[in-house]
Amino acid sequence: xxxxxxxxxxxxxxxxxxxxxxxxxxxxxxxxxxxxxxxxxxxxxxxxxxxxxxxxxxxxxxxxxxxxxxxxxxxxxxxxxxxxxxxxxxxxxxxxxxxxxxxxxxxxxxxxxxxxxxxxxxxxxxxxxxxxxxxxxxxxxxxxxxxxxxxxxxxxxxxxxxxxxxxxxxxxxxxxxxxxxxxxxxxxxxxxxxxxxxxxxxxxxxxxxxxxxxxxxxxxxxxxxxxxxxxxxxxxxxxxxxxxxxxxxxxxxxxxxxxxxxxxxxxxxxxxxxxxxxxxxxxxxxxxxxxxxxxxxxxxxxxxxxxxxxxxxxxxxxxxxxxxxxxxxxxxxxxxxxxxxxxxxxxxxxxxxxxxxxxxxxxxxxxxxxxxxxxxxxxxxxxxxxxxxxxxxxxxxxxxxxxxxxxxxxxxxxxxxxxxxxxxxxxxxxxxxxxxxxxxxxxxxxxxxxxxxxxxxxxxxxxxxxxxxxxxxxxxxxxxxxxxxxxxxxxxxxxxxxxxxxxxxxxxxxxxxxxxxxxxxxxxxxxxxxxxxxxxxxxxxxxxxxxxxxxxxxxxxxxxxxxxxxxxxxxxxxxxx
Amino acid sequence: xxxxxxxxxxxxxxxxxxxxxxxxxxxxxxxxxxxxxxxxxxxxxxxxxxxxxxxxxxxxxxxxxxxxxxxxxxxxxxxxxxxxxxxxxxxxxxxxxxxxxxxxxxxxxxxxxxxxxxxxxxxxxxxxxxxxxxxxxxxxxxxxxxxxxxxxxxxxxxxxxxxxxxxxxxxxxxxxxxxxxxxxxxxxxxxxxxxxxxxxxxxxxxxxxxxxxxxxxxxxxxxxxxxxxxxxxxxxxxxxxxxxxxxxxxxxxxxxxxxxxxxxxxxxxxxxxxxxxxxxxxxxxxxxxxxxxxxxxxxxxxxxxxxxxxxxxxxxxxxxxxxxxxxxxxxxxxxxxxxxxxxxxxxxxxxxxxxxxxxxxxxxxxxxxxxxxxxxxx
Numbered sequence: 001x002x003x004x005x006x007x008x009x010x011x012x013x014x015x016x017x018x019x020x021x022x023x024x025x026x027x028x029x030x031x032x033x034x035x036x037x038x039x040x041x042x043x044x045x046x047x048x049x050x051x052x053x054x055x056x057x058x059x060x061x062x063x064x065x066x067x068x069x070x071x072x073x074x075x076x077x078x079x080x081x082x083x084x085x086x087x088x089x090x091x092x093x094x095x096x097x098x099x100x101x102x103x104x105x106x107x108x109x110x111x112x113x114x115x116x117x118x119x120x121x122x123x124x125x126x127x128x129x130x131x132x133x134x135x136x137x138x139x140x141x142x143x144x145x146x147x148x149x150x151x152x153x154x155x156x157x158x159x160x161x162x163x164x165x166x167x168x169x170x171x172x173x174x175x176x177x178x179x180x181x182x183x184x185x186x187x188x189x190x191x192x193x194x195x196x197x198x199x200x201x202x203x204x205x206x207x208x209x210x211x212x213x214x215x216x217x218x219x220x221x222x223x224x225x226x227x228x229x230x231x232x233x234x235x236x237x238x239x240x241x242x243x244x245x246x247x248x249x250x251x252x253x254x255x256x257x258x259x260x261x262x263x264x265x266x267x268x269x270x271x272x273x274x275x276x277x278x279x280x281x282x283x284x285x286x287x288x289x290x291x292x293x294x295x296x297x298x299x300x301x302x303x304x305x306x307x308x309x310x311x312x313x314x315x316x317x318x319x320x321x322x323x324x325x326x327x328x329x330x331x332x333x334x335x336x337x338x339x340x341x342x343x344x345x346x347x348x349x350x351x352x353x354x355x356x357x358x359x360x361x362x363x364x365x366x367x368x369x370x371x372x373x374x375x376x377x378x379x380x381x382x383x384x385x386x387x388x389x390x391x392x393x394x395x396x397x398x399x400x401x402x403x404x405x406x407x408x409x410x411x412x413x414x415x416x417x418x419x420x421x422x423x424x425x426x427x428x429x430x431x432x433x434x435x436x437x438x439x440x441x442x443x444x445x446x447x448x449x450x451x452x453x454x455x456x457x458x459x460x461x462x463x464x465x466x467x468x469x470x471x472x473x474x475x476x477x478x479x480x481x482x483x484x485x486x487x488x489x490x491x492x493x494x495x496x497x498x499x500x501x502x503x504x505x506x507x508x509x510x511x512x513x514x515x516x517x518x519x520x521x522x523x524x525x526x527x528x529x530x531x532x533x534x535x536x537x538x539x540x541x542x543x544x545x546x547x548x549x550x551x552x553x554x555x556x557x558x559x560x561x562x563x564x565x566x567x568x569x570x571x572x573x574x575x576x577x
Numbered sequence: 578x579x580x581x582x583x584x585x586x587x588x589x590x591x592x593x594x595x596x597x598x599x600x601x602x603x604x605x606x607x608x609x610x611x612x613x614x615x616x617x618x619x620x621x622x623x624x625x626x627x628x629x630x631x632x633x634x635x636x637x638x639x640x641x642x643x644x645x646x647x648x649x650x651x652x653x654x655x656x657x658x659x660x661x662x663x664x665x666x667x668x669x670x671x672x673x674x675x676x677x678x679x680x681x682x683x684x685x686x687x688x689x690x691x692x693x694x695x696x697x698x699x700x701x702x703x704x705x706x707x708x709x710x711x712x713x714x715x716x717x718x719x720x721x722x723x724x725x726x727x728x729x730x731x732x733x734x735x736x737x738x739x740x741x742x743x744x745x746x747x748x749x750x751x752x753x754x755x756x757x758x759x760x761x762x763x764x765x766x767x768x769x770x771x772x773x774x775x776x777x778x779x780x781x782x783x784x785x786x787x788x789x790x791x792x793x794x795x796x797x798x799x800x801x802x803x804x805x806x807x808x809x810x811x812x813x814x815x816x817x818x819x820x821x822x823x824x825x826x827x828x829x830x831x832x833x834x835x836x837x838x839x840x841x842x843x844x845x846x847x848x849x850x851x852x853x854x855x856x857x858x859x860x861x862x863x864x865x866x867x868x869x870x871x872x873x874x875x876x877x878x879x880x881x882x883x884x885x886x887x888x889x890x891x892x893x894x895x896x897x898x899x900x901x902x903x904x905x906x907x908x909x910x911x912x913x914x915x916x917x918x919x920x921x922x923x924x925x926x927x928x929x930x931x932x933x934x935x936x937x938x939x940x941x942x943x944x945x946x947x948x949x950x951x952x953x954x955x
Contacts, residue, residue: 470686476673477647477680478700478751488699492690 023482027395030388030403037450038406041425045417048424049269052262064266070248074270077244080161081227081278087166088222092173093215095315097203100181101189101302104312108576113319115575118171119554121511122231123531124547128326129155129164130235131333131544156240161233165226167322172225173218175574180214181207182299189300199302207300210293216286223278227271228414230514234532245271246416246514253518261424268417275413327551334544352545363530363546369441370527374509377448378502381456386498388453389460390490394469404457411454415447415514422447422519441524447515452508456501459572463497496564500572503561507554598625598787599659599754601646606655608641608811615641616652617811623755626785630802632795634834638811639791643757646789647680648673659754679753683760685744687732693719693743694728700751718750719743721783722776738769745780755787762797774800795835799823807831823883824867828953832881839887839925843880846872846950859945860897860919866948882948887927889913889941896944899925903937915941 050061064070095114099107117125133155154160184207192206208215230246237247249267252260304311332343334352341347356363388407391400410418426443429436437443475489491498513528520529527550534543558575565576601623608616615638623629631639644650646657648664648671657665664671680686687696698706698715706714719725722742732740741761748756761777762770778801781788792798798805799819806816807830815827826832829840843857846868850856855868857880866880890896899915902924906912910928913935917923927943935941 468684468686470682470684471688473647473649473673474680474682474686474688474747475699476649477676477678477753478747479674479677479703480699481674484703489688493688 021482026387026482027391027399030384030391031399033384033449034403034406034453037446038410038453041418041421041450042406042409042413044425045265045268045272045421048262048265052265060262061266061269064263065270069243070245070267070270073243073245073248074274076158076242077227077246077271078274080158080165080233080244081223083162084165084169084226085219085223087162088169088173088226089215089219091166091170092175092218092222093177093208095170095174096177096181096211097207098311098315100178100299101203101207102311103301103303103308104315110315110319112575113323114174115171116323117168118574119507119511119558120551121513121528121531121547122168122229123235123513123528124231124330124550125168125326126164126232126235127531127535127540127543127547128330131540132326132329134329134333134339153239155236157236158240158242160240161236161242164232164236165229168229168232169222169225171574172221173215176214176218176221177211178214180211180217183295184210184293184299185295186298186300188293189302199304202300202302210291212289213286213291216282220279220282220286223282224275224412224414227275227278228416228514230414230416230517231528231532234517235535245274246414249416249420250517261420261427264420265424268420272413272417279412330544330547333541334548336541339538339540352541353549355542356545356549360542362525363527363534363542366525366527366530369525370510373441373445373448373526374506376445377452377509378506380449381453381505382498382502384449385453385456385460385501386491386494387486389457389464389494390486392457393461393464394472407453407457410450411452415451415512416518418447418451419515419518422450439521439524444516444519444524444526447519448509448512451512451515452505455508456505459497459500459504459568460494462572463494467493496567497572499564500561500568503557503573507557510553511550598785600625600627600661601755601787601789602658602661603642603646604656604658606642606645606652606657608638608645608650608652610641615811616645619655619808619811619813621806621813621816623787623789626787628781628788628790628801628803630790630792630798630805631808632792632798632805633808635793637808639793639808640759642808643680643759643789643791646755647678647757648676677751677754679748679751679756681741681744681748681756681758681761683763685732685740685764687740687743687747689732691732692728693724693730693732693735696732696743697728697747697750699747715746715750718746721749721780722746737765738773741765741773742776745777749780749784749786753786755789758788758790760792761790762792762794770797777801807834809834825949826881826951829879829881829951832879832949832951836883839882839884840951841880841882841923841925841945841948842877842920843950844877846875846878848874855950857950859948860899860917862897862944864945864948866945866950868950869952872950872952879951880945880948881951882945884926884928886945886947887925888944888946889927889929889933889935890944893942896942899941899943901935901937901939901941904929904935911935913941915943917943 051057052060065074098104099111099114104110130153133153155164188206188210189202192202197205228246230250233244234247234250236242237244238251243251245267249264249271252264252267256263333339335349336343336347337349337351358364388403391397392404422443423438426446427436427438437446471493472485472489475485480488511528512526513532516526517529517532520526527546531543531546531550534540534546558573561573562576565573601621603619603621606616606619607614619638619642621629631642633639641650645652645665651670652665652667654667656663659676664676688699691699694712694715697718698711701711701714716725716728719728722745724739724742724746727735727739727743732743735743744761758777762773765773774797777790781801790798790801802819804816804818805822807814807822809830815822815831817825817827822831822835826835826838832838832840841859843859843866845858847856849865849868853867853870854865855872856863856865857878859880888896898918900918900921902914902916904911904913907928910930912926913929914924914926917925918940929935
């Protein structure tokens with residue numbers, strides 16, 4: 001028999017209650033990381049907005065916000081965000097009800113097509129739509145529907161912005177409403193049918209009321225996404241002379257440079273407040289009433305009967321109008337030499353692609369910079385979010401909750417607000433190092449890490465909720481320390497979720513425009529804003545080629561991600577039915 | 578310490594594994610969760626090689642106790658000792674990975690991304706055991722649960738009983754000082770439970786490991802354990818051998834909990850004919866029942882009996898009078914629900930053979946075959 005007493009650490013070497021083990025150290029690094037990239041910049045932004053000279057000065061904040069221009073822009077922002085949210089909620093909810101409950105055919109393909117616009121950069125979408133309605137539209141021209149030259153473009157208007165934002169955000173509502181509908185067991189619908197409810201009555205009295213939390217959550221996301229969508233607001237709003245808060249902030253920086261920062265901070269604070277109030281309101285509206293159900297089982301199926309064919313026709317018509325029409329226009333434009341040319345065998349050219357890929361140094365550099373930043377952000381965020389998700393899921397504490405809240409805040413606030421915060425925080429030289437990262441790619445990386453942390457976290461939190469904590473406990477009793485458990489147990493089990501998070505971050509970072517639009521400089525330019533610059537500079541055909549290349553990259557990524565789909569937590573890839 | 582311990586001490590000769598055991602003492606442990614007391618001044622001494630069951634209804638604190646011994650929770654006061662060494666107190670706490678305990682989890686907790694052999698050998702890998710040695714010891718451990726032919730399988734390809742065996746082998750291969758089993762049979766179906774019960778019992782006999790077995794199923798605890806600690810509301814009610822719990826419950830909770838016991842009010846305790854018996858008045862009829870040797874003469878007390886101890890008497894003078902309320906057919910016997918004439922608001926039942934037909938409304942005479950005067954009656 002072994003003498004355990006001899007090998008047990010006993011009274012001789014007391015074990016302190018809190019030890020600076022790897023676990024504490026990791027948590028410490030996480031706290032410093034999130035404080036540096038999220039809390040401090042946002043705090044700095046708020047401080048600059050209300051105390052520009054170091055002392056609380058609400059009068060000067062008010063004087064910025066009370067300008068008629070600002071007031072108009074704020075009203076415009078609210079108007080387009082609310083109206084487009086309404087459109088997105090209607091479209092997204094109809095799509096969700098039809099695909100979850102309706103007996104329509106080829107659902108998976110349709111869902112893929114419906115969610116696809118979400119994966120395309122908004123500025124590319126805007127560009128594609130502009131081309132679709134352009135006087136020499138290759139597609140509408142076929143039907144003789146193209147606009148005659150000289151007529152004002154119909155999308156360069158408040159209505160156009162609302163229309164595009166609504167279509168763009170409908171998939172966001174669709175995803176949350178679909179998740180809410182899928183929770184509902186079929187027997188609730190069967191009970192309603194037994195009580196005599198018809199199809200429409202079933203949808204409006206049972207299914208949608210029970211999915212209310214999902215509808216409001218979707219509406220909140222759509223609102224936040226719409227009010228912060230720089231790509232569409234800038235591409236349509238600036239030519240239309242329809243100012244919104246974010247285009248105002250953008251033009252402020254362009255006109256005054258960093259000297260206008262305190263005004264920009266005040267505008268950003270206003271935009272943040274609107275965002276936070278909208279989220280709080282929707283949370284409150286969606287959270288009222290008891291919608292708890294016993295989850296599980298298949299969702300109820302609604303037999304559309306003789307309406308099946310018309311509904312299917314309508315669904316596919318919607319997809320062709322919102323996806324094929326703009327994308328084919330974009331593609332056609334990318335294949336002609338000059339904007340406005342008809343696409344034909346004699347005008348067909350690949351010059352734009354050759355220029356974009358090889359000849360145009362700034363585009364090539366932008367692609368390279370974006371790729372470098374995106375890959376770096378993905379790698380860093382994969383590690384950080386895995387560890388952070390571990391703490392959030394299994395080691396809850398007030399400190400961890402604070403980190404999670406900071407990450408969520410950086411995600412929901414409009415990207416342009418984060419951009420202003422980053423400039424304010426990183427404009428001055430770094431302590432000890434003595435130089436400023438403003439104007440370099442590193443400030444963009446910091447903004448990406450801040451903005452996308454919550455996005456990388458999401459699939460991992462889902463992954464952690466699917467594995468039982470006893471699996472970690474078992475490794476602990478086997479003698480494995482924190483680092484060993486992470487490496488041997490947690491990482492292998494969550495690898496698919498890490499990959500899913502990485503792909504989502506990769507696509508978002510490659511597509512984004514709103515975060516980096518304020519941070520780019522002549523020496524550090526990303527691909528997202530490049531399209532706006534090209535379009536502003538009149539190179540529409542080159543912009544279209546870049547847009548098509550970006551869509552190709554996105555499609556390739558989606559394909560790669562789908563290969564892992566079976567091993568991923570359900571819902572990790574939004575485009576999978 | 579764990580590494581040295583793990584590298585030594587596994588004496589294997591063809592599948593027979595000896596475990597380096599410890600005795601475990603819990604001294605005056607108190608544990609609160611959010612101001613709610615889940616363990617209240619609990620003390621328990623588990624000897625080397627002993628198989629102890631912790632038995633109690635859900636929410637009695639038994640799982641918390643296991644997690645404290647393993648090191649997943651910290652107590653508010655009290656100490657835990659392994660072989661007289663303090664390993665946990667409110668001030669300092671050896672983390673689970675240093676305690677060298679083994680746990681068999683209720684849901685098995687087999688790592689899905691490792692095969693059976695990798696699962697079983699993981700603790701040895703952590704301890705830095707060479708891969709040949711690891712393989713040999715993993716297969717030895719698997720052999721003790723007759724699973725050596727499944728070494729290359731994934732946990733997902735095993736049945737519930739096989740997973741349970743692998744979990745047991747994994748625990749064994751780590752050569753722990755103590756094995757903690759957290760309701761290991763709760764997720765298995767009824768027949769599998771019976772065969773796993775036998776397996777646990779054989780396993781303990783072969784290894785003589787110190788085992789602490791958490792369960793809410795008293796027949797499991799009775800069948801397996803050397804001693805059982807009955808817990809209720811965060812306290813240890815009684816810690817004794819199974820037959821002692823059944824025959825000599827210390828208080829009313831144990832008396833009612835074990836074997837569907839009944840507690841009857843009795844009066845006028847007098848010295849019995851033999852040592853350890855007393856003569857009491859049960860609903861107007863005097864009977865001889867068991868009691869502590871030093872049982873005081875009291876005006877009233879509580880008597881613990883089991884349903885089988887109540888019998889239909891052959892004649893009215895042999896038992897107390899009662900009214901039959903209703904009868905329930907139970908196959909092998911008839912359950913007779915009745916109310917004693919002296920205590921009509923008390924509803925009791927007994928098992929009657931089929932050859933003694935009774936029906937509702939009858940007056941019967943009930944005798945008490947065996948009973949125990951509960952020492953700590955409230």
